[in-house]
Amino acid sequence: MMIINMLHTLHSASLHVGLKSFAPSGYPANGFRKYWLLLVVVAFSLTASAQQGGGTIKGSILDSRTNEPVAGASVVLVKEKTGTVSDLTGAFSVTAKSFPVTLLINYLGYKIQELEIYEYSEPITVFLNEDLNLLNEVVVVAYGTQKRKEITGSVASVPQVVLSQAKSSFDNVLGGTVPGVHVTQSSGQPGATSSVRIRGSNSITGGNEPLYVIDGFVVYNDNNFSSTGSTSGKGTSKSDAGLNVLATINPADIESIEILKDASATAIYGTRGANGVVLITSKKGTKGTNRIHLQTSTGWQNASKTLDLLNGSEWASLYNDILASQGKPASFDVNKVDSYDWQSEALRKGKVQDYQLSFSGGDEKTRYAVSGGYFTQDGIVLNTDFKRYAFRINLDRELSKRFRIGVNAIGSAATQNGLSALNDNNNRVNTWFSVLRTPPVLPIYGNDGGYNYANPYTEEVIRGITPNAIGDLVNTISETKTGRILGNFYAEYIIIPSLKAKVNVGADVLNTKQNYFAPFTTWGGFKTDGFASVGAKLVNSWQAEFTLNYEKQLSKNHSIGVLAGYTTQRTDVESAQAIATNFLNDKTTFNSLQSASTSALPYSDAATSIVKSYLGRVNYSYLDRYHLTTTLRADGSSRFGPNNHWAYFPSIGVSWNVNEEAFLCDFTTLSNLQWRLSTGTVGNQEIGDYMYEGRYIPANYSFAGVIATGYVSANKANKDLKWEKTTHFARQGHKKIWL
Template sequence: MKKYVYLTVLLALFLTSAKAQEVVTGIVKDASGQTIPGATIILKGTSKYAASDVDGKFSIAAPKDFPFTLQVNITGYQQKEIDIYELSEEPAEITLKTANVLDEVVVIGYGTQKKGDLTGSVSSVPQLVLKQPISSFDRALQGAAAGVQVTQTSGQPGAAVSIRIRGGNSITGGNEPLYVIDGFPVYNSNADASAGVTAGPSINALSSLNPSDIESIEVLKDASATAIYGSRGANGVVLITTKKGKAGQNTLTYDAYYGTQKVLKRVDVMTSAKDWAVLKNEARANSGKAPYYTQDQINALGEGTDWQDEAFRSASIQNHQISLTGGDDRTRYAISGNYFKQNGVLLNTDFERYSGRINLDRDFSSKFKVGVNLTASKISSQVANDGIVNALLSMPPTVNVRDASGKYTYQSEFETPLGNPIATLEKEINKTTTYRMLGNVYGEYTFFDGLVAKVSFGADILNNKQNRYIPSDIYQGANSNPTGKAYVGSKFANTWLNENTLSYSKTFNQKHSISVVAGYTQQAFSVESAIAGSQAFVTDQLTYNDLGSGSVYTQPTSGSSSWALNSYLGRINYSFDQKYIVTISGRADGSSRFGKDNKWGYFPSAAVAWNVSREDFLSSFKTISNLKLRLSAGITGNQEIGQYLSLATLGSNTYFFGGQTYIGFAPNRIANPNLGWETTAQYDGGIDLSLYKNRINFVFDAYYKKTTNLLLNVPLPYTTGQSTSLQNYGSVENKGIELGINTENVTGLLSWNTNFVFSVNRNKVLTLGDGADYIISGANIAKVGQPLGSFYGYKTNGLFQSGDDIANLPTINPATTKPGDRRYVDINGDNKITQADDRTLIGNAQPKFQGGITNTLSFLNFDLSVFLQGSYGNKLFNQNRQQLELLTGQQNASVAAYDRWTPENPGNEVQRAFEDPAPVNTSRYVEDASYLRLKNITLGYNLPKSITSKIHSSQIKVYISAANLATWTKYTGFDPEVSRNEQSTLGQGIDYSVYPSSKSFLAGLSISF
């Protein structure tokens, strides 16, 4: 009897076990019948999950009780729930619909929101642009989002860029947007990754973040979207979200590419030694001097040195990344490591980055979860000397790179000597190394459905060191006594952040939806820096590593500063029946940067939206999938002015008494207790329109911005003891339109998508305060009634000819003017050319419009993307050309010198050669810098499953790519998108000795398991 009992129990256990091991199988497809890999299938109410394989197939253990529900979801598709009532031998076929445009979730300030509920102007940057071979993600914003102007200030690998969202607002304050990386706000200024040892372009602090780690980029543009960032929202906000793990999708991926780069373009200068020698003799003859070269010497000269050919090289670029992502229903993780190396197209310049990232999220219960986002990096860069490009263009072709003994030529032998730029590139050390750690930890607790409290703590720690050594055997290190120079600079900066928010969202009676967020944040920053130097070294062997071995010390400098910000913020979003939406947001900021009587600023905004497509009267219009009208208004601020500028300060001075040196202090700034924010009021109207089941999507915005209380240095009476004081004066306006179009042109086996962005911005200085009409800075002017970035100088109308009555014509200097000299327009008609009366506006650096278009095609296992970007109507002041057309015979000259004025060639464009002319800012050197650029083209191929399955890989992709492959422009310089003065708004549009940009060709591989 006992045997039968044991057998019955064992049989029951076996049957129970067999039943518990029963599984549900299925296949996940899209509407066109294509299988979907990577979809997550969760057994609702449990921790069991599975993921669809490369063929879209899955299997998941079935519970013993029926019915049960499977949840199927993947990014880009609507989530679907399947009720299972019984098991079947046939696999379940699950078809997912493409996510509705209105249901797509967009990251906004302090939260997320469905596109259908957005009232502000927000642009999403396509993920495709982040796959370009770039050192920093901000370079990828160019042409990818309407209303965003990106200027590459230098082609130096890792160098900073300048970004303007809907135009520049400030003349002397910061104009760069606020970057928020996984919730941590960062402002990227020129000096962020610089220890102060200047000799080249600033290295971009944002380049510490690996672009491959970024999941999404959202650009917040209008006041409704940015007011919640208050005093830092006037210049726009860029939200960066890094990649996170997903439940059920455990993936190991290796990505790599390798390629080469070449300089985009070269400037045409004289490379013939004989021709240049003739020019030099001519310049001396026109200056009343004897020839420098005899005819026999000229005949004996060789072909000449092409200094650009000696300096530019084919340079490598490479990237390697390993990432591991995944998780279960309670823990998600994403871990990555990256190595990036870009050699510059100029000799001995480079950029190198090591970075690692950990993102971890853990649900301890259904109510409480925590997360960590942490990025650490080391970036290092060898930077070219600031004047090296000018030296390459200026060095005459008669000078050899090396002398007869093989040593570098020290300098040119002429009256105004020039140092050998190749020796400088090869032997000068100018290295920057930056360690950065950026991260935060957060905790979220759900009190009840819809009410969530979140507390986060974060830190941004930056440790930077710059080493520079100029050896004694190159011109820069030996052109003065003592010889050999070394400098060491260090900078340590840290920022800490605490944010505390409470959010509530609820839908009542299926009609009324409300979402509320309120919070208190505090942030503080401090920085310490020091620079030491020494000269006159016995040997160059120790370089910068032993400053004490120099016999002459340079005066050391050090400094420290700090600021703090306390803030209260709030936002209410209300929607009725998903048709009528209202958003009200605001922030109160208290900043230590401003005067004691003006510490707090208040920044409100309001917006409304109407989802017209949800109205019954549009239901018969089947072509319209979505139509929404938006209107917003608000106020934002700008606190980027530096520290302690509202306070009276003292400066140190050196005094000599009785043969002794003493250090004393004297006032160098008077206090301004009322110093306050630059305030920007912005109004925006927008239309979102989708047609033909969301296959054609339009986003159109028109905006107006007015910035008041500009921070300007205002002249003071001499009785105050100071010449100027920083005060709130003046105003600037920006107005414009933006258009974004996204289309699905072809779907199915062959797919073709197009993304197009277009923007127009008009900028104008309204007032400069206290009766001032203009501010001049070099070739730039800020003038009331004119846009920022204007150029100021003389208009030219050709050259004086031999038959002209020069004595009775307007000239700058009638006593020395001769035929072949440049003529200028007499603006005021007084028959004289003077700075005060005849200089005028001669161009502007701001484009009339700009845009970009990306076409993405896929067929079978192939995919192709083509990205074009361009700008129209912007001008550049070509200061390189100005220098090369002086025709002094002291330096090299443009090939335009072949057409210079002579009695035998009385042209009307290029002036005569003359040994000592003064450079004059004229309209001749203001050039049209409009361009259209093939920014990137990439062709990829996904290996078939028959190959990938053999190594148990889920995907293997190979691709080839080219960046900056072609540029169509009339501009004669290296590159039509440069700015000598980096992020300066007043000094924008100057091209002088800027490191040239490059084009690249590469091949890449991506493999996932």
């Protein structure tokens, strides 16, 4: 496999601007409206360092107060997104591909430590400082917030320093930084899809991706969304890329990410909580001075290691051996063979640029945040890249002491150019494999300076040519364009001091267009005199939530919180495609399918899914150290048979802050100790739409040599098709103790 050295940043700049009123002595303070001064403080940081070779970094992690080893601490190479954990003696070892590197050391109960290492010669010692306020930290949970010390389920927060490293897509930085979360990219192509697993896979036949919730809105997340041929994943073209739907979200707009792992935390999402939940909170305006923030970064990526392939002489010697085994004379003088490096010709140094500009501020009643961003990444393979334009608007307004409203909107326009998928009889997976399989004795270019289409070592010759792998990369068009707007409006009213009502209504609109064209000189269009396809997919999802939240300190020792709500969400998906082959020329590419002499039947598809839910949660705390949480959700889904539309998903969890007990007060070596126990049932509805109904699909059949189109059964009706349920039981402890 090829190892990619990602984003060695050579230039970065940041700009912070504060806007303040300014007036001569005695001039009214509100003179800011007519007279104001823009004070600009520019801080540019230019760093240029020669990339050094990699190596193994060894060290140990100790508590700064006791000098005792810290076992189980997370040690992450931030840019490489790999890491390890310290052993029982606090020792760790990680391998860096190149220096400099950034090490992120994290352990519950301690402050996060970030180290910049420019060179390494001897083991390092890292001292962690206690974070005494950690348990009082307020974190985002389903439909609200809680103090970390009161949480009975498993909730992990992604460190802010890790989020700041995300450029293409935020999901790429989750793996290796949060325990129990594993991320696998489908390929190294820019903007490629990724697979996220929280505590492993839960289903054999259903989906295993977690649920993503942005500012309370359950967003559309389907790894096949860029396959515009159908909602079931049938693609319109031979594109091998696949755009990551999460890459349409600008990571720079994210304030925090919490990951819910067990049933106590996820059961309140019922049918969609089996695979874990990722809660995302976007950045918002804050009270205070108006601020302008400009951040730029530029870097390059390259293949730090390539595949060790045969050179011309080695390939010629092997070819002569094959001829000899067939009783034929040698074809090459191995000492007089020219060698051509097709792999190096197909690779390049990819430029990565990121520009982010934001405005934020507010007063006692109004807060705002507006931002825009541009990100572009050139792949290390020719003709592969990813571009994204993004914007964000946030406005919160307190209309009275009891009534508050707000609006959040994020949008993006993304374009991905990827490789061409082949999957032909010669085991070419995509155009990159064609590069690797081309004999190194073949010249890349002909005498006229154009691509060399002569290959005497293959029988795949049509009209006197064989596709040139480099020309294939350059001349094939495989692009996916996506526009997305995600927005929600909320209104919050305090009925009485302890009771709050909230309405949250939003929509997620995702529009995708996929174009593909392979001329007859490429493998994608070689046998069909050119191949072109166009496709489009439109996803409309809207959601409405109505919740009541009651929180009351009943007495000095007792407190309670009750949540009740109703939600509904509808998702409509429409798609269409058209394919044509046998083109007279390549000039019109995919823009004139009617000029082809052969066209496939057009294809279209549509699907609608609806989820309606009732939910409830009760939180109870005693003495601020014994905590109980119980949840119940009733979900009704259109994806299941009429006999099983509805299902119920309960959970219960308890936690005990042991370190706050009186009998442990004299244990100075004990900083914090929390014990949790939870169980619950969650569901999975990711089976596709209309699976309970009897379905028929079009098919062709030959009657006396005449092709006729009819319908065949795709699956039988099953009115009893029901939920896939998963029951969790978790016993956990978080401690920092030395005996």
